[in-house]
Every structure is written in C-alpha cells, then in structure tokens.
Amino acid sequence: xxxxxxxxxxxxxxxxxxxxxxxxxxxxxxxxxxxxxxxxxxxxxxxxxxxxxxxxxxxxxxxxxxxxxxxxxxxxxxxxxxxxxxxxxxxxxxxxxxxxxxxxxxxxxxxxxxxxxxxxxxxxxxxxxxxxxxxxxxxxxxxxxxxxxxxxxxxxxxxxxxxxxxxxxxxxxxxxxxxxxxxxxxxxxxxxxxxxxxxxxxxxxxxxxxxxxxxxxxxxxxxxxxxxxxxxxxxxxxxxxxxxxxxxxxxxxxxxxxxxxxxxxxxxxxxxxxxxxxxxxxxxxxxxxxxxxxxxxxxxxxxxxxxxxxxxxxxxxxxxxxxxxxxxxxxxxxxxxxxxxxxxxxxxxxxxxxxxxxxxxxxxxxxxxxxxxxxxxxxxxxxxxxxxxxxx
Numbered sequence: 296x297x298x299x300x301x302x303x304x305x306x307x308x309x310x311x312x313x314x315x316x317x318x319x320x321x322x323x324x325x326x327x328x329x330x331x332x333x334x335x336x337x338x339x340x341x342x343x344x345x346x347x348x349x350x351x352x353x354x355x356x357x358x359x360x361x362x363x364x365x366x367x368x369x370x371x372x373x374x375x376x377x378x379x380x381x382x383x384x385x386x387x388x389x390x391x392x393x394x395x396x397x398x399x400x401x402x403x404x405x406x407x408x409x410x411x412x413x414x415x416x417x418x419x420x421x422x423x424x425x426x427x428x429x430x431x432x433x434x435x436x437x438x439x440x441x442x443x444x445x446x447x448x449x450x451x452x453x454x455x456x457x458x459x460x461x462x463x464x465x466x467x468x469x470x471x472x473x474x475x476x477x478x479x480x481x482x483x484x485x486x487x488x489x490x491x492x493x494x495x496x497x498x499x500x501x502x503x504x505x506x507x508x509x510x511x512x513x514x515x516x517x518x519x520x521x522x523x524x525x526x527x528x529x530x531x532x533x534x535x536x537x538x539x540x541x542x543x544x545x546x547x548x549x550x551x552x553x554x555x556x557x558x559x560x561x562x563x564x565x566x567x568x569x570x571x572x573x574x575x576x577x578x579x580x581x582x583x584x585x586x587x588x589x590x591x592x593x594x595x596x597x598x599x600x601x602x603x604x605x606x607x608x609x610x611x612x613x614x615x616x617x618x619x620x621x622x623x624x625x626x627x628x629x630x631x632x633x634x635x636x637x638x639x640x641x642x643x644x645x646x647x648x649x650x651x652x653x654x655x656x657x658x659x660x661x662x663x664x665x666x667x668x669x670x671x672x673x674x675x676x677x678x679x680x681x682x683x684x685x686x687x
Contacts, residue, residue, distance in 0.1 A: 312337040340683035342383035352380035372373040384430045395428035440541035448525040531557045542603045548612045565595035593646040596620040599658030609664045622653030623662045654681045
C-alpha cells in the first residue's frame with residue numbers, strides 16, 4: 296500500500312506466483328486492475344516508493360518500476376541480478392533503491408537518474424545463502440538473514456560506499472545474548488552465551504575476516520567505522536544444538552527491534568522471535584559486540600513445511616501479525632498491546648496471543664497491516680486474499 300500521507304486513494308497490491316500483480320481497493324474490496332504480465336516469472340515483492348511509484352521484483356531476475364497513473368506499461372525494467380530477486384528496500388532521503396536476491400547480491404539503484412532504459416546501479420554487498428535484507432527506518436543499519444542461520448548487521452550504513460571483500464571491518468561473529476548472558480561474566484562457556492562462528496561472507500583462503508582487513512581510511516575518530524559488519528547467530532528457543540534457517544526478517548517501525556521467523560534445519564519447528572537492539576558502539580572499532588537481545592518468542596504451528604511465511608509489525612509497532620496454519624495470529628508483547636519499551640522482560644518471555652483469525656482453506660504465507668487504515672490482509676498458498684477490519 297502507499298505510504299502514510301498519500302494524496303491518492305489507498306491501493307492493496309498483491310504479488311502472485313504466476314507473473315501477475317493484482318490491485319484492489321482495500322476499503323470496498325473491489326478489484327481494480329490486473330497486471331497480467333508484470334514479469335516473466337513469479338512476483339516476489341512489492342514496494343511503494345511514494346504515493347504513485349512502486350517497484351516489483353521477480354524470479355525472472357528483474358525489478359520493474361510502475362506508476363499508478365499509467366499502469367499499461369512499466370516505467371522501466373532494472374537488470375543486474377543473476378538469480379531470483381526477493382527483497383526491495385528504499386531510502387526516501389537519497390532515493391536509492393536497494394534490492395537483494397538469491398544470487399547473494401545486494402544492489403543499489405539510483406532512481407534520481409532513472410530513464411526508460413533503467414537506473415545506474417552498483418553491487419553493494421555479497422554473501423552466501425542470502426534470504427532477506429532490510430533497512431532500519433532511519434537507514435542507519437542494514438540487516439541480512441541467511442538460510443544458514445546467520446544474521447548480518449551493517450552498522451552506520453553508507454549506501455554510497457560499495458563494500459568489496461576485505462574493505463570493511465568485521466565486528467566478530469557472536470551469538471545473541473539473553474538477559475542472563477549480560478549479567479554473567481564474559482568467561483562463560485555455556486551454549487546459551489555468545490560464541491564465535493564463521494563468517495558467511497566471501498573470504499579469502501586465509502580464514503575469516505579479521506582486524507588486519509580494517510583499513511585506516513574506513514575508521515572515524517571516536518567511533519565505529521562506516522559499514523562495520525557484525526555477524527550473529529540469533530538465539531532461538533529449542534534450536535541451540537541443531538541450527539536454524541532465518542526465513543523472514545522484519546523491523547520494528549520505530550527501529551527498536553527486529554522480528555524473525557525461524558525454522559529448524561529439519562523443518563520440524565518454527566518460531567517467531569523478537570530481538571531488541573542494544574545500542575552503543577564497542578570500546579574499540581574491532582572489539583566484540585552483540586547488538587541484539589532476545590526479548591519475546593512463540594512457537595508456531597509449523598503447517599506447510601518448507602514454505603516461507605512472511606510476518607509483520609503493526610504501523611505503531613504494538614502488535615505482530617503472523618501466519619498460523621490456515622489463518623493468522625495477532626500477537627502482543629503483553630495482553631494490553633503495550634509498547635515494546637514499556638514491557639521489556641529481564642528474561643525472554645512468550646508473546647501473548649491477542650486474537651486468531653481463520654478464513655482460508657490453505658496455508659497462509661503472508662500477512663500485512665495497512666499503513667493508513669485499521670485493516671490486515673492475508674494471502675494463502677491457493678491464491679485467496681482476505682481482508683480483516685475491527686468492528687467498532
């Protein structure tokens with residue numbers, strides 16, 4: 296849907312498996328238009344850039360830009376990825392479009408210089424097993440999840456600076472902490488505490504990226520260098536000894552936390568987890584840090600094994616909508632839908648189920664809150680889209 300403040304009528308856009316994009320009026324549920332050949336393969340993601348322009352990405356390896364005022368043709372098609380494109384992010388300040396795909400690449404597109412032939416672009420980052428990529432609301436961090444269970448965080452983000460192998464500092468891989476890890480001594484060797492892991496990023500044969508790769512020119516006086524990389528293995532309940540795949544990645548609308556959907560490597564468990572950002576630079580630019588702390592979690596139904604389920608925060612960040620079998624669950628940090636900062640537990644606590652909504656006859660794979668109206672949309676494997684709104 297268009298972002299808040301739009302002068303256009305609200306539009307619900309639906310990405311479809313068979314090359315199509317559907318547009319609906321979410322208020323009346325009326326079908327507006329079908330872009331029958333939006334791409335040459337499955338459409339994976341849709342992102343509004345302003346109140347009229349939106350971008351779509353596809354398994355056909357391309358990104359397309361569209362204008363709501365002229366939907367009969369694309370504004371342009373962007374070529375640069377070599378495999379399925381899965382994510383689209385946008386920096387409204389610089390008007391830079393950021394995309395990621397299963398080729399492992401994160402690519403930056405300059406929409407300020409867009410023509411019918413496309414946009415100037417550059418490869419920004421590469422990692423193996425890339426699943427999802429997100430920007431924090433203030434675009435100060437980039438988070439990347441992988442199918443091998445790693446979560447990568449680029450701190451003090453500068454999208455104008457391409458990251459080549461060895462040109463960025465790594466802030467040492469660690470496991471995310473629980474509250475008990477913070478208060479215990481750093482010498483603890485238990486499985487719940489921080490532990491070193493290998494970097495999933497491209498490296499040379501000499502081993503993981505280390506302090507010697509940190510160039511003096513990339514450091515800033517009195518703080519961390521731009522685009523410093525942190526590699527984490529997020530703590531997931533019940534998965535400490537088996538590993539997991541981070542299939543869905545979302546960010547709190549106020550930038551306070553990240554929301555992950557994780558599945559075990561054997562696909563027999565699924566979890567929704569919330570991790571609070573712990574701000575503050577390390578003592579030295581290359582000293583160990585751990586930016587995330589598990590605060591809330593809940594086990595999911597694990598229906599539809601192997602399919603990715605996309606979950607989301609509400610616009611105010613007080614609720615989470617999560618696919619749950621043939622429906623969705625609305626989850627809160629407490630039973631009163633309080634702000635996250637008002638109910639941070641000392642130990643990781645269960646998310647509270649506020650309401651369950653079931654109206655599908657197949658596995659729900661995605662759900663989204665409207666940014667402007669009291670509505671939630673959900674979509675299932677067989678193609679049905681449901682809209683929910685509260686009765687006052």
